Amino acid sequence: MAGDKEILNKIRSVKNMQKITSAMEMVAASKIKKAQDQMNASVPYAERIRRVISHLGAANPDYKHPFLNEREINRVGIIVIATDRGLCGGLNVNLFKKVISEIATYQKENIDVDLVLIGAKAVQFFKRLGGNVLATATHFGDQPKVNDLIGAIKIMLDSYNDEKIDKLLIAHNEFVSTMSQKPEIKTLLPVGILDENGDSLQSHWDYIYEPDAIDLLDGVLMRYIESQVYRGATENFACEMAAKMVAMKSATDNAGDIIDKLQLVYNKARQASITQEISEIVGGAAAVSE
Amino acid sequence: MATIKIDIVSAEGEIHSGNASMIYAPAQMGEVGIAPRHAPLLTSLKPGEVRVEDEEGKEHFFYITGGMLEVQPHIVTVLADTAVRGDELDEAAAESAKKQAEEALEGASDETDIKRAQAELAEANARYHAAQKLKGIKQ
Numbered sequence: 001m002a003g004d005k006e007i008l009n010k011i012r013s014v015k016n017m018q019k020i021t022s023a024m025e026m027v028a029a030s031k032i033k034k035a036q037d038q039m040n041a042s043v044p045y046a047e048r049i050r051r052v053i054s055h056l057g058a059a060n061p062d063y064k065h066p067f068l069n070e071r072e073i074n075r076v077g078i079i080v081i082a083t084d085r086g087l088c089g090g091l092n093v094n095l096f097k098k099v100i101s102e103i104a105t106y107q108k109e110n111i112d113v114d115l116v117l118i119g120a121k122a123v124q125f126f127k128r129l130g131g132n133v134l135a136t137a138t139h140f141g142d143q144p145k146v147n148d149l150i151g152a153i154k155i156m157l158d159s160y161n162d163e164k165i166d167k168l169l170i171a172h173n174e175f176v177s178t179m180s181q182k183p184e185i186k187t188l189l190p191v192g193i194l195d196e197n198g199d200s201l202q203s204h205w206d207y208i209y210e211p212d213a214i215d216l217l218d219g220v221l222m223r224y225i226e227s228q229v230y231r232g233a234t235e236n237f238a239c240e241m242a243a244k245m246v247a248m249k250s251a252t253d254n255a256g257d258i259i260d261k262l263q264l265v266y267n268k269a270r271q272a273s274i275t276q277e278i279s280e281i282v283g284g285a286a287a288v289s290e
Numbered sequence: 291m292a293t294i295k296i297d298i299v300s301a302e303g304e305i306h307s308g309n310a311s312m313i314y315a316p317a318q319m320g321e322v323g324i325a326p327r328h329a330p331l332l333t334s335l336k337p338g339e340v341r342v343e344d345e346e347g348k349e350h351f352f353y354i355t356g357g358m359l360e361v362q363p364h365i366v367t368v369l370a371d372t373a374v375r376g377d378e379l380d381e382a383a384a385e386s387a388k389k390q391a392e393e394a395l396e397g398a399s400d401e402t403d404i405k406r407a408q409a410e411l412a413e414a415n416a417r418y419h420a421a422q423k424l425k426g427i428k429q
Binding site for chain 1: 304386406407411
């Protein structure tokens with residue numbers, strides 16, 4: 001029967017797809033752990049820098065770095081971190097939804113938004129839908145590097161320094177667990193008041209600075225922001241792998257369901273053709289013996 | 291012998307952690323040697339070598355591309371950069387990020403089409419959830 005062959009072909013092609021999705025699932029699963037480690041590896045650095053900043057702030061009350069000052073908001077910058085590749089469920093869509101509603105709220109107040117996009121999917125999305133994009137950074141492979149992000153971050157920091165933007169936000173997915181990721185928008189600049197309570201020594205001592213405190217504060221703050229963006233990128237990568245694993249697992253399961261169904265259809269068709277043949281033979285034999 | 295704790299960290303991970311009897315680092319104004327109970331100090335570092343002498347007199351070498359050195363009474367922290375930094379290099383990186391954006395987004399409008407974006411996202415979301423639900427029913 002002609003239908004048989006078609007069904008068999010279909011089954012074979014679904015099986016091939018299933019092989020691919022299950023391989024992708026396994027690859028993603030093996031990468032999650034590494035991505036998580038990488039995400040956590042940036043924590044001690046950021047904590048250390050926070051301590052230094054809070055101390056510098058406390059020791060130099062007269063000098064107010066622009067990064068620490070709140071000012072009236074006329075324009076906002078958002079760094080959007082999405083994935084480079086697709087096939088990760090609703091991960092990017094959820095993030096973009098949150099970003100778009102944030103942009104909409106600012107536009108209602110007549111505040112314009114500048115964007116820096118990280119990840120090819122973000123570039124694709126805003127290319128279609130427009131947006132004032134200052135810089136992009138894409139294609140990091142399996143390990144985002146600080147080096148890849150410096151340029152894009154510098155553009156935002158420069159426009160903050162030149163008062164082109166008055167607030168800097170970062171949007172990325174937060175890794176809650178392997179099964180759950182949450183889009184999150186956080187404020188990077190101005191840096192909130194960094195109070196480190198419990199450090200009673202703070203008011204009694206000060207560093208010796210080389211060359212001088214203000215230059216150092218500049219450098220430290222810049223590195224702090226970079227480390228935050230880097231953390232966002234690594235966290236988003238861990239989210240991507242987790243979401244991809246879940247999405248590919250369900251794709252593999254779905255492929256299995258389809259194969260089962262097709263197999264049933266195939267069996268029925270084969271059974272029908274056998275039944276028909278037998279009844280033809282029996283009918284023929286009966287006609288002959290009469 | 292007096293020792294001081296030393297942590298060398300970078301944004302991409304912890305590089306070294308342990309006790310030391312002496313630490314040498316390439317500070318901006320010249321190499322500094324830090325002994326235990328050094329006064330609190332904060333300085334930027336040039337690319338170069340950080341040498342750590344541990345309690346047993348063994349020396350550890352770390353090459354860093356720059357960063358910050360923080361000395362506190364009981365702990366020394368080296369905040370190492372992961373990339374070679376410099377105003378010109380940073381400027382070049384910024385320039386290339388900008389160029390990349392211009393190339394990638396050629397022809398796109400400056401205004402975000404919020405209504406269209408919301409509609410498209412809602413649709414994508416609905417499709418995703420419908421697929422999820424469909425799967426739930428099947429099982």
